Amino acid sequence: PCLYYGSEIEFRKGAVIDKGPTLALKETGRAYYGGYITGDVSVNDFADVANASGNVAATLNAPLSRHLQRLNKIRAAVPALRKGQYSVEGCKASGGYAFKRRYTDDNVDSYVLVSINSGATFTGVLNGTYTDCVTGDVKTVTDGTLTTTACSGQGNMRVYVLSTDKTPAPGKIGDDGKFLFTTSAAADLPQDYDGHEEDLSTNDGESNGHGATGGTTDPSTPLQRYTPAVEQDDKSVFYEAPLNVNKITAWVWNTTDNFTGKKWPGKSMELMGVNADSTRKIFKWTYEGTLTTMPSSVIFVVDGKQSDDLVYKNHGYYIDGTWSKEITNYVAGAPTVTIDKESGKYEGSVTVTLTASVPDAVIVYTTDGTAPSTSSPQATGSKQLTFTDNTTLSAGILHEGKVRNVVSREYIFHEVQPTTATIYLKDPMVAPNLWSNLYFYAWDGGIALTDAWPGVAVTDTKMVKGEKFYYRTFTKPTADYVFNIIFNQGDGKHQSVDITNLTKDTYFEISSTTNKYTVTDITSQYSSVFGDVNGDGKVDVSDVTTLINAILSTSTYDEKMCDLNGDGNVDASDVTILITLISKS
Secondary structure (H helix, E strand, O other): OOOOOOHHHOOOOOOOOOOHHHOOHHHOOOOOOHHHHOOEEEEEEOOEEEEEEOHHHHHHOOHHHHHHHHHHHHHHHOHHHHHOEEEOOOEEEOOOEEEEEEEEOOOOEEEEEEEEOOOEEEEOOOOEEEEEOOOOOEEEEOOOEEEOOOOOOOOOEEEEEEOOOOOOOOOOOOOOOOOOOOOOOOOOOOOOOOOOOOOEOOOOOOOOOOOOOOOEOOOOOOOOEOOOOEEOOOOEEEEEEEOOOOOEEEEEEOOOOEOOOOOOOOEEOEEEEEOOOOOEEEEEEEOOOOOOOOOOEEEEEEOOEEOOOEEOOOOEEEEOOEEEEEOOOEEOOOOOEEEOOOOEEOOOOEEEEEEEOOOOOEEEEEOEOOOOOOOOOEEEOEEEEEEOOOEEEEEEEEEOOEEEEEEEEEEEOOOOOOEEEEEEEEOOOOOOOOOOOOEEEEEOOOOEOOOOOOOEEOOOEEEEOOEEEEEEEEEEOOOOOOEEEEEEOOOOOOEEOOEEEEOOOEEEEEEEOOOOEEEEEOHHHHOOOOOOOOOOOOOOHHHHHHHHHHHOOOOOOOHHHHOOOOOOOOOHHHHHHHHHHHHHO
C-alpha cells in the first residue's frame, strides 16, 4: 500500500497522481497540503493525541485519519501483526478475506486471527480465550475452531487475539469510526478548517499570514547554474538531461567489482544544477568507497528508463545517454588519511594511528566493518586506537558534508572458523507454480555469493518429511554473517521478492504469484528431527536401514542428519545411538 501526504484526509481524492510536466503540481494527487496541518498538536504516545488546535485538529478528525490512527494502535499492541509468520491455512472468509499470524521469541507469544470485510471461520487454531481488538468480543475455543462475529463495510475487520502466558490479549482498542465498528459506523467528527488550508505560498518565502509558509507551493524556485568540476584522482561521471527529468541512478562496474552497491538500479546521481543557459539539468555520480580498480561499464536509469550498457570513461560527460567529453576542470581534492599499521595477523594487541594529511581535517572511522559515515566517531588531525580482537578498521575524511578518501585495514588475532547455512525451497516445479527452472541469486551487503544475475541453476534436491526441496549450501565466514537471496527462473522475468537477513538453515515455499513471487518461511515445519535420517518426519527402523546403507555407500545421504554423535564420521557408532534412541521412544 502507498499513502501520499494528504491521503489520510482524502485530499485530492480522485485526482490523477502524476501526469509529468503536462499538469501543474497543484492540480495532481501529489499536491502539497501544508495548510491542512497548520496549528498545534501534542501527543501522549504513539497515535495517542493529547490535544490539537487549528487546521491540524480538523485533519486529525478526518474519518480516514482516525481509521489509520486506530489501525496503528492495534498493530502496535499485537506483535504478531508486525512481525508474525503469515498463513491462510484453515482461514475461510464469508466473502471477504481472512488470515492468521503468529510471532514468538523468549518473551513474546502472539497469535492473531484476522477477517476483513466479512466474517470468517478459522479451523485448526490454538485453543484458548480470544478477544477482538475492534469490538471487545470474547470467544473461548476448545475444538480448534473460531467463527468471528459479523463484519461488513469497507475496511471493517475483526482482529481476534489469543491470550497467552507471555502475551495477554489487549482487549478492545480505540473507538468505533466510519470504517472500523461493531454494528454501525460512527458519526463523523467536526472538521472546522479556517479556509486557508490550500493557500499558495509566495515565491519569496514570506509567510502567507496564516501561521506558516506552507500550502500548495508553485515549483518555480530556479536551480543554480553549475560548471562541472572534478578532483584529479576521483571516480566520477556526469549526465546532462532535460529539465523534466527527476531522478537518475548509475550502475557502475567492471569484470571484478561493482561500484554502486550491487543492488539494482545502483546509486542515485546528485543533481548539481543546470547548464549555462538553464535549459538542461546536470547530475553527477562520485564513487566514495575503497575499491582501487577503475570501472569499465555504466548504465544510467533515467526516471525508470534504462540506457544501454555504455563504456565508462572517468570524468566523462554524457548527454542523453551518449558520451560527449571528458571534464578536465580540476579542483583541489579532499585531504587524505593514513593508517600506520598494515593489514595482517597480530598477537596480543596492536595499536594503530590514524593521521590526516592536514592537521585540522576531521577523520571519521568505524571498527565493525561498515563504511564510515557522517555520524561515525570523529577525530581532528589524528587518532590512536588499540585492538585485541579481530577488527576491520575503515577511516575517511569528512569533507564538505561527505566522507571522502576511505581506507581500510583488517587486523586478525585468531582465525574465524566458517560455518554454513543451507537454503531450501519447496518444489516450485509442480502446481500451482509450475516453474521450468530454478536459480538462486545470493549476495551480502556488497558482494555476489553466486554467479552474476540470475545466479546459479539449482538442481540438488532432497526429501524432507515427504516433501521435495531444492537446496544450496552457503559458506558463512563468521557466525553472525548475514546474506540475502532471490529465487528466480533464469528468464529475467519471473523472480521472488528480495529475501533478506538470512543467517541459518531456512526452509521456504512460494506463497503468492502476484507481481514478484512472495515466500513463506516454513522452517518450523521442516527443520530436522534428531535421528530422522531419511527425512520422513519420524524416527523408526527405516532410519536404521537408511543409515546402514549410507555406511555401506549404497545410497546418498545427508551427513548432518546421519552423523548422530557429531564426530565427523558416519559409522557403526551412529547406528548404536539410533537404535538406543528408538528403543527408548
